[in-house]
Amino acid sequence: xxxxxxxxxxxxxxxxxxxARQALWAALLSFGLFFFFIGxxxxxxxxxxxxxxxxxxxxxxxxxxxxxxxxxxIAFVIPAVDRRRANRAPIAVVDEKDQSFIRRHRFKIxxxxxxxxxxxxxxxxxxxxxxxxxxxxxxxxxxxVMLAWGLNIVVxxxxxxxxxxxxxxxxxxxxxxxxxxxxxxxxxxxxPAAGIMAAFWGIILGFPVLRLxxxxxxxxxxxxxxxxxxxxxxxxxxxxxxxGISGIPKITFFGLFDFNISSPDYILKVLPESxxxxxxxxxxxxxxxxxxxxxxxxxxxxxxxVTIRLRRLPVGRAWEALREDEIACRSLGIxxxxxxxxxxxxxxxxxxxxxxxxxxxxxxxxPESFVFLxxxxxxxxxxxxxxxxxxxxxxxxxxxxxxxxxxxxxxxLKIVFGQSFTPELYRMLLFGIAMVVVMVWKPRxxxxxxxxxxxxxxxxxxxxxxxxxxxx
Amino acid sequence: xxDTNLQTPILSVEHxxxxxxxxxxxxxxxxxxxxxEITALIGPNGAGKTTVFNCITGFYKPTEGMITMTRxxxxxxxxxxxxxxxxxxxxxxxxxxxxxxxxxxMTVLENLLVAxxxxxxxxxxxxxxxxxxxxxxxxxxxxxxxxxxxxxxKANLIDRADDPAGDLSYGAQRRLEIARAMCTGxxxxxxxxxxAGLNPKESLALNELLLGxxxxxxxxxxxxxxxxxVVMEISDHVxxxxxxxxxxxxxxxxxxxxxxxxxxxxxxxxxxxxDALVEVGDDHILEEGDVAPPPxxxxxETSSMFEGPIEDTVEEAGxxxxxxxxPAASKAAQVEAQTxxxxxxxxxxxxx
Numbered sequence: 001x002x003x004x005x006x007x008x009x010x011x012x013x014x015x016x017x018x019x020a021r022q023a024l025w026a027a028l029l030s031f032g033l034f035f036f037f038i039g040x041x042x043x044x045x046x047x048x049x050x051x052x053x054x055x056x057x058x059x060x061x062x063x064x065x066x067x068x069x070x071x072x073x074i075a076f077v078i079p080a081v082d083r084r085r086a087n088r089a090p091i092a093v094v095d096e097k098d099q100s101f102i103r104r105h106r107f108k109i110x111x112x113x114x115x116x117x118x119x120x121x122x123x124x125x126x127x128x129x130x131x132x133x134x135x136x137x138x139x140x141x142x143x144x145v146m147l148a149w150g151l152n153i154v155v156x157x158x159x160x161x162x163x164x165x166x167x168x169x170x171x172x173x174x175x176x177x178x179x180x181x182x183x184x185x186x187x188x189x190x191x192p193a194a195g196i197m198a199a200f201w202g203i204i205l206g207f208p209v210l211r212l213x214x215x216x217x218x219x220x221x222x223x224x225x226x227x228x229x230x231x232x233x234x235x236x237x238x239x240x241x242x243x244g245i246s247g248i249p250k251i252t253f254f255g256l257f258d259f260n261i262s263s264p265d266y267i268l269k270v271l272p273e274s275x276x277x278x279x280x281x282x283x284x285x286x287x288x289x290x291x292x293x294x295x296x297x298x299x300x301x302x303x304x305x306v307t308i309r310l311r312r313l314p315v316g317r318a319w320e321a322l323r324e325d326e327i328a329c330r331s332l333g334i335x336x337x338x339x340x341x342x343x344x345x346x347x348x349x350x351x352x353x354x355x356x357x358x359x360x361x362x363x364x365x366x367p368e369s370f371v372f373l374x375x376x377x378x379x380x381x382x383x384x385x386x387x388x389x390x391x392x393x394x395x396x397x398x399x400x401x402x403x404x405x406x407x408x409x410x411x412x413l414k415i416v417f418g419q420s421f422t423p424e425l426y427r428m429l430l431f432g433i434a435m436v437v438v439m440v441w442k443p444r445x446x447x448x449x450x451x452x453x454x455x456x457x458x459x460x461x462x463x464x465x466x467x468x469x470x471x472x
Numbered sequence: 473x474x475d476t477n478l479q480t481p482i483l484s485v486e487h488x489x490x491x492x493x494x495x496x497x498x499x500x501x502x503x504x505x506x507x508x509e510i511t512a513l514i515g516p517n518g519a520g521k522t523t524v525f526n527c528i529t530g531f532y533k534p535t536e537g538m539i540t541m542t543r544x545x546x547x548x549x550x551x552x553x554x555x556x557x558x559x560x561x562x563x564x565x566x567x568x569x570x571x572x573x574x575x576x577x578m579t580v581l582e583n584l585l586v587a588x589x590x591x592x593x594x595x596x597x598x599x600x601x602x603x604x605x606x607x608x609x610x611x612x613x614x615x616x617x618x619x620x621x622x623x624x625x626k627a628n629l630i631d632r633a634d635d636p637a638g639d640l641s642y643g644a645q646r647r648l649e650i651a652r653a654m655c656t657g658x659x660x661x662x663x664x665x666x667x668a669g670l671n672p673k674e675s676l677a678l679n680e681l682l683l684g685x686x687x688x689x690x691x692x693x694x695x696x697x698x699x700x701x702v703v704m705e706i707s708d709h710v711x712x713x714x715x716x717x718x719x720x721x722x723x724x725x726x727x728x729x730x731x732x733x734x735x736x737x738x739x740x741x742x743x744x745x746x747d748a749l750v751e752v753g754d755d756h757i758l759e760e761g762d763v764a765p766p767p768x769x770x771x772x773e774t775s776s777m778f779e780g781p782i783e784d785t786v787e788e789a790g791x792x793x794x795x796x797x798x799p800a801a802s803k804a805a806q807v808e809a810q811t812x813x814x815x816x817x818x819x820x821x822x823x824x
Binding site for chain 2: 306312317320323327329334456463465467
């Protein structure tokens, strides 16, 4: 008791002294931790002997950074947070009533920003410079947003833990790749076909796992994902095995024009001469990327629209009720078998759409794109965003996937860690750290509360303390 | 509704048996629930009341026996053959649970909308038409909210409609569960201990809700209850179970004065049984304790049910009806052995 009161009084009197003390401890701890990880490196010399190489400067920098971070955290961040918490309580009640313009129209604003994003990039980075930004940050993130929204139906709404979601992504991708290359069918025909096929496989998976819950369900779905991948690897006659399928046809603009420079329907050849000269358009791959961006944006918006609609329909409510209490569902006359199967099928369908898009965008696919890690990342995005919340999931996808892409750009870290430091190798480490931090800070994800699907007087979000995660 | 239908009981249970391995939870139970009445199923803890409920509502498949539900239209359903969800959807039997099972993360209103799933599903063209946003679904949706509001008003929950169900007080959750069951449009409502954990005021409100349901909708009610105030007050018909067998069946007044019921359930305290056994020199008791019998000796659950006017009967039931037997034996059987069995329902001693 005395020790506790001692520290609190000391903290209150001078945060800097306490911060310095804590920083020293943090430095010691990190020194102990990183001594072998960073400080020493065992390598072979020319005559193949094992020698120890020391990196004292790097170690010192890391330890100093940790100590500095701890010092700043104790001395400034914690008092600031406390002050804000003390000040915030009375204010929050007041401004809850009159929501600001931005808050009320936040979804419309978000969509407008997403639509304007490529135009903004084009005007700042130019035609060639825009490629990277639109492709890596736009298309890549939106694919994951769509996948996570699809998985959200299964995991977030119906509460069925699915660790093999990437299987449906693979089914969609291979459906488009095989049918597109073999029969030359158009993307616009194969997109629904890929969705239907994935939904079919969703039902195939759904049937045997209907009776399973929780951990058992997770394991079986995990196995299902692996089965699909192994079939893709080993069924060489059809899938070409690990070598994958290349030369997947590009998407055309509904057959009106396309994006192959050599094709007679190339966009610049089809567009009126005046427009081409007016904007001084040059042949470039950027048109296709921008087209892909708007396509995946439309697909993602379709996913969101359908999810929002479905939540207000009886089937969507039944999914959420299933997550809350399956036995009560059955006592109310809900056919839980059909309800689960529709959740699997519709979730899988959006995975299939995303897969077909992915195949068309890459032009080449092989089973390496559909490993378990992909399922894990998609699931992580759903959990991180807050199960069931579309906006939370979109933010999580942006943070996780966009964050990973940003790390490629952080070449300045080489100055700190030496020329041999490759930031992209640390992507997964930071991914993990980010997840731990978010889960500690917000255990139910970015948006833990759920919006009611119907209301009498006013729609009040349901706090995450009441919602359940489902039993599998 | 045809006139003949009035006489046919809404639910008839015939020769129902349920065995879990070697344990006979229910043995050859037959009873009927009259149409438009409130039937109470009572009995000491472990008598198999909830098992009977689970058999009726399809959560268990009975080992033997037949459960017939006759709807107002005259349609008959053999409940033991239907999958559980169809018992609610087609046979129109709704139930509540002993430990409340609400969708706690959904609002009160949403809970009632989920209960109207099947009607809304048809209205939404099995999702397809609803997805397209057709008007027919919007109308059905509005109607479903009106129906929910009707039951919210009945259950006195209208002010809490937009709150999460998990945020309600215990009594309100009980009422909401009944309102939710009513939203499925049942003809038979099965309530598993609706008054458990309610204070006297809430219990009174519950009585009114149940009587109101019967009066306004003509729904028959089958309920399990430990609170004798509720049972005697509202039920028209009482079935008493002990060790999975029926020991009495009739109006509340007749059941109340049945000596077997008094012995089994209402009358004799476990301590009194032990006292009586000590008095007559039962071997088990004498072996077990050399002092006055400790209260923990027998299963103490039954002792908690002695409340109100029923307690008056304890005295009469006391020493004269107790016969020497092993402590676990059916008390009703003890009475029968003493008085000579005249009732056709013969308990065959303890179910192990």
